Amino acid sequence: MKHLIDSMDLSIEELEELFTLSKEIMKDEDKYRFSCEKKLMSTLFYEPSTRTRFSFEAAMLRLGGKVIGFSEASTSSASKGESLPDTIRTVGSYVDLIVMRHPKEGAPRYASLTSDVPIINAGDGGHQHPTQTLTDLLTIIEIKGKIENQTIGLCGDLKFGRTVHSLIKSLSKYEGINFILISPPELKIPEYIKKEILLKESIPFIEVETLEEVMGDIDVLYMTRVQKERFFNEADYVRLKDTYILDNKKLISAKKDLAILHPLPRVNEISPEVDSDPRAVYFKQAKYGMYVRMALIIKMLGAI
Amino acid sequence: MLYIDSISKGIVIDHISPGLGFRIFQYLKLEKSDYTVALIINAPSKRKGKKDVIKIEKHTDLDLRIIGIIDPDVTINIIRNEKIVEKIQLSPPQKVEGVIQCKNPRCVTSTEDNVTQTFSLLDKKELSYKCDYCDHIYNWEM
Numbered sequence A: 001m002k003h004l005i006d007s008m009d010l011s012i013e014e015l016e017e018l019f020t021l022s023k024e025i026m027k028d029e030d031k032y033r034f035s036c037e038k039k040l041m042s043t044l045f046y047e048p049s050t051r052t053r054f055s056f057e058a059a060m061l062r063l064g065g066k067v068i069g070f071s072e073a074s075t076s077s078a079s080k081g082e083s084l085p086d087t088i089r090t091v092g093s094y095v096d097l098i099v100m101r102h103p104k105e106g107a108p109r110y111a112s113l114t115s116d117v118p119i120i121n122a123g124d125g126g127h128q129h130p131t132q133t134l135t136d137l138l139t140i141i142e143i144k145g146k147i148e149n150q151t152i153g154l155c156g157d158l159k160f161g162r163t164v165h166s167l168i169k170s171l172s173k174y175e176g177i178n179f180i181l182i183s184p185p186e187l188k189i190p191e192y193i194k195k196e197i198l199l200k201e202s203i204p205f206i207e208v209e210t211l212e213e214v215m216g217d218i219d220v221l222y223m224t225r226v227q228k229e230r231f232f233n234e235a236d237y238v239r240l241k242d243t244y245i246l247d248n249k250k251l252i253s254a255k256k257d258l259a260i261l262h263p264l265p266r267v268n269e270i271s272p273e274v275d276s277d278p279r280a281v282y283f284k285q286a287k288y289g290m291y292v293r294m295a296l297i298i299k300m301l302g303a304i
Numbered sequence B: 001m002l003y004i005d006s007i008s009k010g011i012v013i014d015h016i017s018p019g020l021g022f023r024i025f026q027y028l029k030l031e032k033s034d035y036t037v038a039l040i041i042n043a044p045s046k047r048k049g050k051k052d053v054i055k056i057e058k059h060t061d062l063d064l065r066i067i068g069i070i071d072p073d074v075t076i077n078i079i080r081n082e083k084i085v086e087k088i089q090l091s092p093p094q095k096v097e098g099v100i101q102c103k104n105p106r107c108v109t110s111t112e113d114n115v116t117q118t119f120s121l122l123d124k125k126e127l128s129y130k131c132d133y134c135d136h137i138y139n140w141e142m
Helices: A012-027 A051-062 A084-092 A107-112 A130-144 A162-171 A191-199 A234-240 A272-276 A282-300 B021-027
Strands: A040-045 A066-070 A097-102 A119-124 A151-155 A178-182 A205-208 A220-223 A259-261 B010-016 B037-045 B049-057 B075-080 B083-088 B095-097 B118-123 B128-131 B137-139
Touching: A012 A130, A012 A282, A040 A051, A040 A084, A051 A066, A051 A097, A051 A119, A051 A130, A051 A282, A084 A097, A084 A107, A097 A107, A107 A119, A119 A130, A130 A162, A130 A220, A130 A259, A130 A282, A151 A162, A162 A191, A191 B118, A191 B128, A191 B137, A259 A282, B010 B021, B021 B037, B021 B049
Parallel strands: A040 A066, A040 A097, A097 A119, A151 A178, A151 A220, A178 A205, A220 A259
Antiparallel strands: B010 B049, B010 B075, B037 B049, B075 B083, B095 B118, B118 B128, B128 B137
């Protein structure tokens, strides 16, 4: 494994290896306490993030490694006009692994072309977020016991929601997956996901505009936030931000073993009253995210 | 009819759809060539009614793949000793470098100065290409 830029970079076998290792770490974390001793990871976050950056940093620190980095572009040389390849070459000469978040789509791919050390894409604009997908898949396995043969409902901003794009790509590798795509017309799934994944692989999917009409059919409901930072026009954001709010009333017709996931942060798309419902697993999901990132770091650094 | 000499060695790009000859001329950067090049527009054609033709003298080693996405129906004849020695059938190239500009304002290619724009063929029929960086789809406009 050289870089992780796109969720399609990992085969089913590699995904399974990562999930197996994640489970082992969860079972006996102490065993891995020094796995990355003497290793240094850099977190280059050109865009604000709390949980993804902390999740990566916590993962590395729990493995005995060290972390350097920046959490916004203004504190990096990018503010002086340095090109991305120059930053990557320089940082790559100091560290063993680079974790990168960037507002521009394709920036991690561009960075990987000149990098001598592995690069992990921690989110690029509205494009991809492969480690969130690892988190989502591990959560589905842990909660539902399997990934295959389920109906996955994805709700909210499917256009700019990078976690959705990465998740659809990865889920498409598993047998018997049906997608229900719930969004307003303005925030529908991008054409390339439809053409390149869903239509090309003949994966069943429907597109609807209301959650109520499909709630009873869904096994895993993936809620997303309408992200202000993806809109060029604030009026569009204001108009669309409250389109879907999941509350107890909407869950009346849902399956008893439904799993409700959310990549977080949540704003108001899931009412706090849902948090106490055993089907709400989004806070467990955040914890799984740290363990799967520990497994990923170990694999990418060959530390096992 | 305007008469332009036949060539003894070179390339004849024939049956170009009217109006696309100049575009192909530009993409092949023929205006920078130091050899004889003729661009004929609106020549009579039995097949198309009208056609554009480009004749390039002496050189036969140009990279012509780009024509596959501009006008896949053209006929390309390689001439040696006044005879057609090779006919090239074009198909849209799998990869296109430095030709298509990504239109996604969020793409990294919109801010980084030295990045080479690369696109991969997505759909041969629709002539659609996908940006290798951001996956944005580009439909080639005929």
